[in-house]
Amino acid sequence: MYTEEQVKEIQERIFSALEEVIDPELGIDIINLGLIYEIRFADGKAEIDMTLTTMGCPLADLLTDQIYDAMKEVPEVTKTEVKLVWTPAWTIEKMSRYARIALGIR
Numbered sequence: 001m002y003t004e005e006q007v008k009e010i011q012e013r014i015f016s017a018l019e020e021v022i023d024p025e026l027g028i029d030i031i032n033l034g035l036i037y038e039i040r041f042a043d044g045k046a047e048i049d050m051t052l053t054t055m056g057c058p059l060a061d062l063l064t065d066q067i068y069d070a071m072k073e074v075p076e077v078t079k080t081e082v083k084l085v086w087t088p089a090w091t092i093e094k095m096s097r098y099a100r101i102a103l104g105i106r
Contacts, residue, residue: 001043002076010041010076017070018048021063028102030063034094037085044078046071051090060084 002010018039019031030036030050038049048067052060064082071080092105100106 002041007041010074011039013074014039014041014046014048014071014077017073018067020073021066021070023059023063025059026099026103028099030067032096032099032102034090034096034099035063041077044076046074046077046080047083048080049083049085051085053090055086 015031015036018036019029021030022028023030023033023035026033033053035050035052036048037051038047040047050063050067052063064084067082068080071077092100095103095105
């Protein structure tokens, strides 16, 4: 059992690990693209709610595989579940300022 403080720290490390997952088409990580909606952690299990820029995005499997690989970097995570969610719909506003500048979007 983890304390609330430990869970927050683990979630931060999960978040940091997800910053290493790069969208190969855009060259920007999925955190800055705003594709990660929520990270939950309990009893060794990380649940990650993620969306994609479009419903038919061909990168869904690749990004999901990269997320599973990234979670191996967080020792407390013994199980990972990636949930693809479509609500709320992804928009450019969900991207970080860094991502918008890098992609030349104002």
